Amino acid sequence: MGEAVHVNELTVHYDQDPVLKGVSLSIDEGEFVSILGPNGSGKTTLIKALTGLIHDIEGEVSLFGKPIRSYRRKDFARHVSFLPQDPPTTIPFLVHDIVMMGRFPYIKRFVTGRAEDREAVQRAMKLMRIDHLGKRHLMELSGGEVRRVFIAQAVAQESSVLFLDEPTANLDINYQVEIFRILEKFNREMNKTIVLITHDINHAARFTERVILLKEGEIFAQGEPVEIISMENMKSVFSTDVCIEYDGNNRPYILI
Amino acid sequence: MAAFATHTRRIVTEEKRVKCARAIAKTGRFICFLLFCAASVYGGTAVDTSGHKIHVPDHDFRVVSLSPGGTEILFELGVHEELVGVSDFCNHPHDFVSSKPKMGGFSTPNLERIQSVSPHVILLNTVVPISIKKQFDRLGTQVFVTEPKSFSELLDMIVQLGRLFNREAEAQALITEMKNEAGEVARHVETKSVAPVRTFIEIWYDPYYGAGKNTLAGDIVRLAGGKVVPESSTPYPRINEEILLTLNPEAIILGHQIDAAAFLEIHSNLVRIYAIRNNKIFTPDPDVFLRPSPRVVNALKEIARFLHPEAF
Amino acid sequence: MKTSKRLITGLFLLCLLLFFSFVFSVSVGAVSVEFSHTVKILMNRVFNTGISNIDAVQGDIILRIRVPRVFLGMMVGASLSIAGLVFQALLRNPLADPYTLGVSAGASFGAGLAIFLSYVVGAFMKNFLPVFAFFGGIATVFIVYLLARTRGRIQVLTIILSGVVVSYLFSSGLVLIMALLGDRAHEVIFWLLGSLSGYHKWLPHAAGISIAIICFTFFFFQDLDLMALGDDQAKALGVNTEFVRILLFSTTSLVTAIAVALTGTIGFVGLIVPHSMRLVFGPRHKVLIPASAIAGASFLPLSDALARTLPGLIFGSSMEIPVGAVTSLFGSPFFLFLLMRGKKKYWF
Numbered sequence: 041m042g043e044a045v046h047v048n049e050l051t052v053h054y055d056q057d058p059v060l061k062g063v064s065l066s067i068d069e070g071e072f073v074s075i076l077g078p079n080g081s082g083k084t085t086l087i088k089a090l091t092g093l094i095h096d097i098e099g100e101v102s103l104f105g106k107p108i109r110s111y112r113r114k115d116f117a118r119h120v121s122f123l124p125q126d127p128p129t130t131i132p133f134l135v136h137d138i139v140m141m142g143r144f145p146y147i148k149r150f151v152t153g154r155a156e157d158r159e160a161v162q163r164a165m166k167l168m169r170i171d172h173l174g175k176r177h178l179m180e181l182s183g184g185e186v187r188r189v190f191i192a193q194a195v196a197q198e199s200s201v202l203f204l205d206e207p208t209a210n211l212d213i214n215y216q217v218e219i220f221r222i223l224e225k226f227n228r229e230m231n232k233t234i235v236l237i238t239h240d241i242n243h244a245a246r247f248t249e250r251v252i253l254l255k256e257g258e259i260f261a262q263g264e265p266v267e268i269i270s271m272e273n274m275k276s277v278f279s280t281d282v283c284i285e286y287d288g289n290n291r292p293y294i295l296i
Numbered sequence: 297m298a299a300f301a302t303h304t305r306r307i308v309t310e311e312k313r314v315k316c317a318r319a320i321a322k323t324g325r326f327i328c329f330l331l332f333c334a335a336s337v338y339g340g341t342a343v344d345t346s347g348h349k350i351h352v353p354d355h356d357f358r359v360v361s362l363s364p365g366g367t368e369i370l371f372e373l374g375v376h377e378e379l380v381g382v383s384d385f386c387n388h389p390h391d392f393v394s395s396k397p398k399m400g401g402f403s404t405p406n407l408e409r410i411q412s413v414s415p416h417v418i419l420l421n422t423v424v425p426i427s428i429k430k431q432f433d434r435l436g437t438q439v440f441v442t443e444p445k446s447f448s449e450l451l452d453m454i455v456q457l458g459r460l461f462n463r464e465a466e467a468q469a470l471i472t473e474m475k476n477e478a479g480e481v482a483r484h485v486e487t488k489s490v491a492p493v494r495t496f497i498e499i500w501y502d503p504y505y506g507a508g509k510n511t512l513a514g515d516i517v518r519l520a521g522g523k524v525v526p527e528s529s530t531p532y533p534r535i536n537e538e539i540l541l542t543l544n545p546e547a548i549i550l551g552h553q554i555d556a557a558a559f560l561e562i563h564s565n566l567v568r569i570y571a572i573r574n575n576k577i578f579t580p581d582p583d584v585f586l587r588p589s590p591r592v593v594n595a596l597k598e599i600a601r602f603l604h605p606e607a608f
Numbered sequence: 609m610k611t612s613k614r615l616i617t618g619l620f621l622l623c624l625l626l627f628f629s630f631v632f633s634v635s636v637g638a639v640s641v642e643f644s645h646t647v648k649i650l651m652n653r654v655f656n657t658g659i660s661n662i663d664a665v666q667g668d669i670i671l672r673i674r675v676p677r678v679f680l681g682m683m684v685g686a687s688l689s690i691a692g693l694v695f696q697a698l699l700r701n702p703l704a705d706p707y708t709l710g711v712s713a714g715a716s717f718g719a720g721l722a723i724f725l726s727y728v729v730g731a732f733m734k735n736f737l738p739v740f741a742f743f744g745g746i747a748t749v750f751i752v753y754l755l756a757r758t759r760g761r762i763q764v765l766t767i768i769l770s771g772v773v774v775s776y777l778f779s780s781g782l783v784l785i786m787a788l789l790g791d792r793a794h795e796v797i798f799w800l801l802g803s804l805s806g807y808h809k810w811l812p813h814a815a816g817i818s819i820a821i822i823c824f825t826f827f828f829f830q831d832l833d834l835m836a837l838g839d840d841q842a843k844a845l846g847v848n849t850e851f852v853r854i855l856l857f858s859t860t861s862l863v864t865a866i867a868v869a870l871t872g873t874i875g876f877v878g879l880i881v882p883h884s885m886r887l888v889f890g891p892r893h894k895v896l897i898p899a900s901a902i903a904g905a906s907f908l909p910l911s912d913a914l915a916r917t918l919p920g921l922i923f924g925s926s927m928e929i930p931v932g933a934v935t936s937l938f939g940s941p942f943f944l945f946l947l948m949r950g951k952k953k954y955w956f
Binding site: 539565 | 638668805808
Binding site: 088091092093113114115116117118120121122124127128131132133134137141142144145147149150152197 | 827841843845847848890892894
């Protein structure tokens with residue numbers, strides 16, 4: 041398995057304040073990684089730097105061995121998807137249109153309506169079980185359905201690396217579980233590399249194989265969930281006392 | 297005896313009353329007579345072109361003229377010292393106006409400066425906005441509107457100004473001269489030419505504004521042997537390109553300055569008009585043509601010569 | 609996705625509307641010309657079918673006065689509609705119109721300056737009025753762009769605010785010029801009211817450029833669609849948001865500046881035509897771009913035809929209402945009707 045993402049001494053400033061300080065990490069192909077940390081620790085900035093959405097950075101970020109700056113936009117988009125924290129729900133497009141937007145990296149400017157694009161969209165919608173919603177307006181759907189639409193968009197993008205910023209925030213529990221299950225499937229069956237930010241430590245512990253814990257712009261610790269999610273670390277990073285139990289698979293879960 | 301006494305007393309009271317009344321009446325009439333004398337000795341009264349009465353003392357009066365035509369008339373009438381302010385646009389006679397303080401434009405008169413010279417009357421044309429006129433009313437300053445709608449109204453206006461400023465003889469002399477010159481032109485045109493020339497007086501373009509027959513300009517053209525088109529009672533009708541094309545005037549007189557190339561370009565859709573095809577276009581000096589002043593007879597002569605070259 | 613039959617029918621109907629708009633606008637005016645004459649004159653011009661017994665004056669009225677005016681209206685209507693559409697997409701703001709970046713304020717200032725100079729320097733300056741207006745419009749966009757750049761990138765809110773501020777700046781400049789002009793300020797007012805008469809000699813060149821830009825814009829329909837997702841997601845999907853924004857802002861500002869330079873500031877069209885088309889055809893720019901162009905090209909000449917004839921019909925006067933007043937008067941109720949019908953599935 042090759043290295044998907046490599047970061048070396050990444051530093052990002054916002055008006056003189058350092059948001060990320062000398063972060064180095066590497067993510068292999070097929071890994072399922074979660075990034076945890078309190079608000080302001082730099083999680084979103086880290087993901088935006090890794091997806092090329094922030095230019096003003098010091099240090100190196102590379103994808104599959106090449107610095108991301110050297111990729112052309114559309115090229116990069118064929119490899120990497122990004123699902124932001126609050127996808128827009130009030131835009132007037134149909135579900136089918138939104139998923140089709142995921143094909144943009146493959147569609148040349150003067151050519152449209154190719155069969156392969158239509159098929160990719162169909163496949164993605166089937167996979168996410170939203171094919172019956174094709175002609176509906178995005179605004180009519182529930183929160184969970186909207187997230188599924190945008191994940192379908194990422195699927196249609198046929199990228200091998202998915203970055204997600206809090207994909208389960210504000211969703212009902214059934215949707216939360218469903219989305220993690222889907223991501224698990226992408227990871228296990230389709231070998232996609234998945235990196236997600238979440239506030240839900242239990243979900244991260246249950247589903248992901250590596251946890252990166254950020255504190256004040258630096259990597260506090262990273263490793264398997266059972267190592268990282270400990271009472272000392274939680275006290276250090278989140279300044280709170282918690283009780284931790286372990287389930288049958290030796291995965292930690294936090295009791296409040 | 298007592299009854300007789302009462303009766304006599306009543307008669308006497310009656311007589312007294314009658315005598316008193318007569319005396320009062322006499323005094324009253326005398327006072328009126330005095331006032332009348334005073335009035336005729338102390339100041340002139342006149343009616344302006346919009347029908348308002350204005351009164352000004354005979355001597356030591358002060359007048360501000362925001363009407364360039366009015367300024368020229370005042371000069372001719374010999375009202376020199378008494379003119380204490382002119383508008384920015386008053387430019388004739390040059391030496392006369394350059395010595396006078398400038399009081400602003402038509403819609404932007406400097407009210408403070410005007411007030412500071414305490415004029416008895418201000419000469420204005422109708423371009424002045426109503427809000428400014430109201431200001432003058434509030435300040436108690438009289439306004440004489442100089443907007444004659446025909447040549448004869450202009451002559452009347454000069455007479456009224458003469459009456460107002462105690463220069464009646466000069467006024468009469470002036471209008472006699474003007475009447476003679478105009479009359480001569482009219483005679484030439486009547487005897488030696490065929491028919492009135494259909495003329496459009498172009499005051500402005502884009503959109504087109506013309507001068508109708510109920511304006512001084514329109515009347516001058518009529519006297520010069522022209523027939524003003526369009527036939528409208530509106531003084532300055534706005535006219536559509538299409539209508540102008542259909543009217544097909546034989547001559548165009550411009551009330552604004554423009555060079556020949558620009559004129560042709562602006563009127564490029566109207567080149568079919570007789571006047572443009574045959575280059576029967578004339579631009580009199582707007583200062584002479586469009587002003588209610590004695591020089592308007594010069595414009596009359598020029599326009600007559602333009603419209604009826606065969607008569608001169 | 610195949611553009612459905614419904615959309616194609618809709619576009620076809622719009623084309624019919626355009627044709628009707630042309631014929632109607634050319635047939636009405638201050639002077640009444642018989643419809644059969646109008647048809648003959650037009651046919652003769654195109655196909656040389658002969659006009660034996662028709663007054664040459666009528667020919668002039670139709671061909672020299674009305675047809676250029678209608679063409680100008682079509683060009684400006686299409687330009688303003690497309691500009692409004694693009695601005696709404698790029699700024700993600702339904703209130704955006706072609707003048708949001710300050711083009712109209714700058715162009716008005718340029719025109720006012722030309723009028724002022726024509727009195728101070730010489731009357732020939734008036735010929736350059738469209739040039740002044742054009743560069744005034746372009747200059748404001750440039751200034752807004754410079755102001756809105758923070759750390760090498762442009763943020764949407766900053767652009768809108770910069771546009772507002774720069775508009776105020778140039779508007780005050782214009783007011784100052786009008787005060788200096790004093791009694792002659794009416795010329796500026798005429799220009800500001802907006803009208804389709806005049807300056808037809810620049811029409812062929814202007815039309816060529818505008819049509820080219822509208823076609824060019826069409827090829828960015830996907831980018832415009834994706835901009836609705838937000839800058840981050842659009843970028844993540846491969847849209848070069850910075851480049852697209854700069855490019856399309858420049859081209860649409862160019863087209864708007866040309867329109868304003870020739871006809872003054874005609875409002876409402878750039879705001880309402882795109883929204884109406886969205887309500888009818890949906891949000892995809894592949895359809896919206898041609899639809900808005902055709903709808904705008906039909907709407908403005910029709911409004912102008914009404915502006916030319918209504919005063920005559922109602923008041924019996926030969927006054928012309930400014931075309932911008934007609935577009936708002938008749939456009940607003942129509943738009944409200946559309947809004948009431950379709951507001952469920954619309955924007956925001």
